[in-house]
Amino acid sequence: MRTATSAVHDGVRSFEGHGRRVTVDREVASVWDNHRQILATASESFGVLMGTTSIDRRDIWIEAVTTPLPRDRRSRFSFALRDPGHQQAVSRRFESSNRSAIYLGTWHTHPEPLPTPSRIDLRDWGICVRVNRGRPLAFVLVGIEEVRVFVRARGRFKPLRPDIGSGEIA
Numbered sequence: 001m002r003t004a005t006s007a008v009h010d011g012v013r014s015f016e017g018h019g020r021r022v023t024v025d026r027e028v029a030s031v032w033d034n035h036r037q038i039l040a041t042a043s044e045s046f047g048v049l050m051g052t053t054s055i056d057r058r059d060i061w062i063e064a065v066t067t068p069l070p071r072d073r074r075s076r077f078s079f080a081l082r083d084p085g086h087q088q089a090v091s092r093r094f095e096s097s098n099r100s101a102i103y104l105g106t107w108h109t110h111p112e113p114l115p116t117p118s119r120i121d122l123r124d125w126g127i128c129v130r131v132n133r134g135r136p137l138a139f140v141l142v143g144i145e146e147v148r149v150f151v152r153a154r155g156r157f158k159p160l161r162p163d164i165g166s167g168e169i170a
């Protein structure tokens with residue numbers, strides 16, 4: 001039984017703003033849908049984003065994600081990507097895609113309907129941007145009702161606007 005609606009599943013699979021557009025693959029959307037923290041006891045889920053970008057890097061396509069692995073740390077309000085399996089997944093996908101699919105950032109769940117980044121999230125994303133300088137990156141929060149995609153623009157993390165219906169094309 002569905003207890004909440006999901007933005008990505010109700011036809012919103014593309015997000016725009018700040019000169020960028022992030023499109024989410026249908027399978028990725030359903031992974032997020034299945035990991036929403038609907039139950040009071042559910043732990044945060046998380047992983048890395050993988051996919052391709054346009055040459056001008058304005059378009060980002062999220063084509064695959066990892067999910068929590070045995071050596072990660074999980075709790076209801078925090079997580080840590082510790083398992084080397086995430087990096088291995090990125091390397092495998094890079095090789096199997098003729099070196100076109102790359103690491104594009106991270107996603108994680110929040111136990112709130114419309115998720116907002118915590119202080120720790122903003123710090124972690126800032127580190128990620130510094131470590132991956134020059135790469136196009138996106139950061140995804142999967143709330144109970146909404147999925148939000150953030151990008152770094154003019155020194156701050158800003159949410160993109162959901163582009164209603166665009167996910168149904170093609």
Ligand SMILES: [Zn+2]
Pocket residue numbers: 108109110117118121
């Ligand atoms: Zn968070």
